[in-house]
Each structure stands twice: as structure tokens, then as C-alpha cells.
Amino acid sequence: MTLSTLGLLLPLMVACSPAAPTADAGFMVNGDPGQAFLFDGSQSSGDSLTFSWAVVDGPSSSELYDADTAWPTLLPDAEGIYTLSLTVCDDRGACDDAETFAHVGASTSSRQRLMSAPSFGGKLHGGLKPFGDNDPPVAEASARRSFGSMSTIKLDGTASSDPNGDTLRYRWRFVSRPADSALTDADIQDNTAALASFTADVEGTWQVKLTVRDQSHSDAVLLPDIILRGLHDHDPWDDLNRRPGALRGLNDDDPWD
Structure with missing residues (x-):
């Protein structure tokens, strides 16, 4: 050369x-x-x-x-x-x-x-936000099975809100999943968006948590158990446990696990 x-x-x-x-x-x-x-x-x-x-x-x-x-x-x-x-x-x-x-x-x-x-x-890339009155956001989440794929769960956090009208950031995470599942939090599609989804690789019980954050506070909600017993059945509602009483905020035993 x-x-x-x-x-x-x-x-x-x-x-x-x-x-x-x-x-x-x-x-x-x-x-x-x-x-x-x-x-x-x-x-x-x-x-x-x-x-x-x-x-x-x-x-x-x-x-x-x-x-x-x-x-x-x-x-x-x-x-x-x-x-x-x-x-x-x-x-x-x-x-x-x-x-x-x-x-x-x-x-x-x-x-x-x-x-x-x-x-x-x-340097300080994140910047500083002036102090002042700021109320924490409120996390709201729901889940449903997709009609297009019985193994796909659609997650919806759009009902979350902020009293001050601040822009919210979202984070979806698995709290628990079947022991033989190979999925991780990275397998939740769009896991930092209000609308997310994941495709289950095995049957069993799944727990998912949504954390929302404004510029200084956060709130979290644990969805009711998602129980999948038939990934190839044709009734997308019978296996999705929609029991009330999801944990709210940071009151669960280990809110950041």
C-alpha cells in the first residue's frame, strides 16, 4: 500500500x-x-x-x-x-x-x-431541574392477550397520569415468570414505552410491573397474575386472570426487584 x-x-x-x-x-x-x-x-x-x-x-x-x-x-x-x-x-x-x-x-x-x-x-449531561412543588405520578396498567397470537400479551400503561402534566417515562419489568422460561426484561418489546408486549415462550404464571417516572418522582403498579394455560387455544380471555387488587405504588415487599 x-x-x-x-x-x-x-x-x-x-x-x-x-x-x-x-x-x-x-x-x-x-x-x-x-x-x-x-x-x-x-x-x-x-x-x-x-x-x-x-x-x-x-x-x-x-x-x-x-x-x-x-x-x-x-x-x-x-x-x-x-x-x-x-x-x-x-x-x-x-x-x-x-x-x-x-x-x-x-x-x-x-x-x-x-x-x-x-x-x-x-460536565453534567442530565441537567438540573429547579426545585418546586411537584406531585408524584400515578401508575395504571392493564394486560390482554392478542387475538393475532395467543402467546402474545399486550401491556397498556396509557392510563398512567401525572397531576402536574409532566411527561412520563415508562419501564416494564418481569417480577416473576415460569421457571423454565428463557425470557428477560429485554424480551419485553418497547419496554420503555406506554404500550408494550411480550411473547410467552412457555405456559405458566407471569407477573409484570410497570414503573412510571416524572422528572423527580416515580410510582409503580403490579399487574394481576397473567396465567397462560393454552398458548394455542382460541379463547384469548379464559386464561388471563384479571383479579382486582393489584399492588399500588411502592408498597410491595421489594418494589424494585
């Missing part, structure tokens, strides 16, 4: 290189000690991303769950300002950082200091 040919190829190689990942740690959240604080890094961009969250500043009394996912949960026991960092890396080893904050029962002066706090790594 001549030098002139190499000179022509190098710009093409650079132009075709995948973009570096961009971390987005989402909005700052606020609440009281003992509440569950849900963070959202799903707006980060890049190929085959891995997520790593950490509490880098704040009171020592806190627990961070699901720190290797896009949606970690912080359970703080003490008042104060918690700083969380997010590192995302793609499959080539390129990484990017961002941070966000949890405001837990702190004073007004602390809030003002927080609004002017510098970001981790010199």
Missing part, C-alpha cells in the same frame, strides 16, 4: 468509526429519607453500553441497588445531598461520565448550593 493510498483511506476510516458513548445521568430527584429514589440513565447513547453507578458524595447511610443497570435505586436513611456518578462504556472500551443528585430533606440553602454545584468530570 502506497503512502498516497493510505492517506486516502485514513479519513474514510475515521469517518466510519462509531461515535463515542455519551453518558446521561438524568434529572436530579428530591424526597424524604426512607423513600426509594429511582434514577434513569437510559438516555445515554452508544453501542452495547454497560452502566456503572456509584454514590461519590453525601451521607454514608445509603444503599444503592441495581448499580450496573440503567435504572438504579437509592435508599437513603439520612438527610443531605447525595451525588451519584454514572460511567457508561461501549463494547470498544470507550467510556464517558456524568453525574446527578438526590436531594433528601435538605435545607433551602443547601438546595441553592446544589444548583450551582460543578458537575463530575466537568
Whole structure:
């Protein structure tokens, strides 16, 4: 290969290189000690991303769950300002950082200091949302079998609402599924949209939960058991258990499992 040919190829190689990942740690959240604080890094961009969250500043009394996912949960026991960092890396080893904050029962002066706090790594992709009165959203969900495919369950969260008219983010997850099922949360089609679906791979009982979030609060609802006994029958309603009494909000034993 001549030098002139190499000179022509190098710009093409650079132009075709995948973009570096961009971390987005989402909005700052606020609440009281003992509440569950849900963070959202799903707006980060890049190929085959891995997520790593950490509490880098704040009171020592806190627990961070699901720190290797896009949606970690912080359970703080003490008042104060918690700083969380997010590192995302793609499959080539390129990484990017961002941070966000949890405001837990702190004073007004602390809030003002927080609004002017510098970001981790010199930037804050998620941005800061000013404090103010903000009511939590209300999660509502239903499920039905598809007439086109007896093994497909359609999930509907469009009845969820926010008292302040804030835009909602959605997250569907399996709480439990048959022991011999190979499905994961990633197999729920459009699992971050109001309308989602999944196709069961085996018969049995399925439990699905919807979590909705505005810019500072979240709510969750557990659907009634979905019982599939005949994936190839012709009555899509007889096996869908629509018993009332779905768990509401964060009152189940482990709301983030």
C-alpha cells in the first residue's frame, strides 16, 4: 500500500468509526429519607453500553441497588445531598461520565448550593431541574392477550397520569415468570414505552410491573397474575386472570426487584 493510498483511506476510516458513548445521568430527584429514589440513565447513547453507578458524595447511610443497570435505586436513611456518578462504556472500551443528585430533606440553602454545584468530570449531561412543588405520578396498567397470537400479551400503561402534566417515562419489568422460561426484561418489546408486549415462550404464571417516572418522582403498579394455560387455544380471555387488587405504588415487599 502506497503512502498516497493510505492517506486516502485514513479519513474514510475515521469517518466510519462509531461515535463515542455519551453518558446521561438524568434529572436530579428530591424526597424524604426512607423513600426509594429511582434514577434513569437510559438516555445515554452508544453501542452495547454497560452502566456503572456509584454514590461519590453525601451521607454514608445509603444503599444503592441495581448499580450496573440503567435504572438504579437509592435508599437513603439520612438527610443531605447525595451525588451519584454514572460511567457508561461501549463494547470498544470507550467510556464517558456524568453525574446527578438526590436531594433528601435538605435545607433551602443547601438546595441553592446544589444548583450551582460543578458537575463530575466537568460536565453534567442530565441537567438540573429547579426545585418546586411537584406531585408524584400515578401508575395504571392493564394486560390482554392478542387475538393475532395467543402467546402474545399486550401491556397498556396509557392510563398512567401525572397531576402536574409532566411527561412520563415508562419501564416494564418481569417480577416473576415460569421457571423454565428463557425470557428477560429485554424480551419485553418497547419496554420503555406506554404500550408494550411480550411473547410467552412457555405456559405458566407471569407477573409484570410497570414503573412510571416524572422528572423527580416515580410510582409503580403490579399487574394481576397473567396465567397462560393454552398458548394455542382460541379463547384469548379464559386464561388471563384479571383479579382486582393489584399492588399500588411502592408498597410491595421489594418494589424494585
